[in-house]
Amino acid sequence: MLDIPDPKQDHGHCPLCGSRLNPLHLALPVGGPYFHCDRCDLISTGKEGHLSPSEEQTRYLEHDNSPDNVGYVSMFEDFLEKAVLPFSCGGRALEFGCGPGPVLAGLLEKHGFITDLYDPYFFPDESRLNPSYDLVTSTEVFEHLSQPAEVLTRLCRMIREDGILAVMTHLHPGRDAFTSWWYHRDPTHITFYSAATLNWICSQWPLDLLYSDDFKMATFRKTDSRADDRTLPV
Numbered sequence: 001m002l003d004i005p006d007p008k009q010d011h012g013h014c015p016l017c018g019s020r021l022n023p024l025h026l027a028l029p030v031g032g033p034y035f036h037c038d039r040c041d042l043i044s045t046g047k048e049g050h051l052s053p054s055e056e057q058t059r060y061l062e063h064d065n066s067p068d069n070v071g072y073v074s075m076f077e078d079f080l081e082k083a084v085l086p087f088s089c090g091g092r093a094l095e096f097g098c099g100p101g102p103v104l105a106g107l108l109e110k111h112g113f114i115t116d117l118y119d120p121y122f123f124p125d126e127s128r129l130n131p132s133y134d135l136v137t138s139t140e141v142f143e144h145l146s147q148p149a150e151v152l153t154r155l156c157r158m159i160r161e162d163g164i165l166a167v168m169t170h171l172h173p174g175r176d177a178f179t180s181w182w183y184h185r186d187p188t189h190i191t192f193y194s195a196a197t198l199n200w201i202c203s204q205w206p207l208d209l210l211y212s213d214d215f216k217m218a219t220f221r222k223t224d225s226r227a228d229d230r231t232l233p234v
Contacts, residue, residue: 014042015149016040016042016044016148016197016200016201017200017204019040021035021036023036024036024175026179031049032046033045034046034184039200042192042193043172043191043192044190045191053121056144059187060099060121065101073107076107079104079168083166083167083217087211087219088134088164091134092135093113093115093134093136094117094136095108095115095116095118096136096137096138097144098119099122100122102123113134116133130158132159133159134163138165138168140168140169143190143191144188144189144190144191152205153205156206160222161222162221163222164210165220165221169193170215171192171194171195171197172193198218201220202220206224207222208220
């Protein structure tokens, strides 16, 4: 769970908007319990469905996230082409939640970005969370967050005015189709967003949604640096 910080969550309330959660009564062989928020359309897993930090880290190390994985590199090249390069042309970048093999950072540097790394398990240098960035990327991370509101607030304070937040996380297909959806089968995936959730985020944080493929990519622009000096949603 890639959170900053990671306090205990009350699963009676949405971790994104704070509204009361409604249980999803799903006949699933593994995972859950799952809860839906009517206000922001987030679906989240109850605390009892979360792995321990050591279990989560072990799971991440099972992934083949290396430059030798052609499919993995191709995924990032597609992400850059669609969600990053049309909106940001260089500067200082942070790969937030980069994992053990920061492949995306290498691709960003080839396009002229000076790139910092942060991951609570593999690159846990919190000094990287303080600078002001032109671009923050967060790929296959938001589904792991137990406290997405706190992370969004922290990320917004790290991004310069007119800077870019580029995210990759699969959008959920709705309550009725959630049972047959494959993405929740990974036990480290605990928080799921929809197109409606992305729009709700823009209504609460100083972000404009510049691009979404309505599948797994979204690009936001930070709209107002003055938001850094006021209380943002938590």
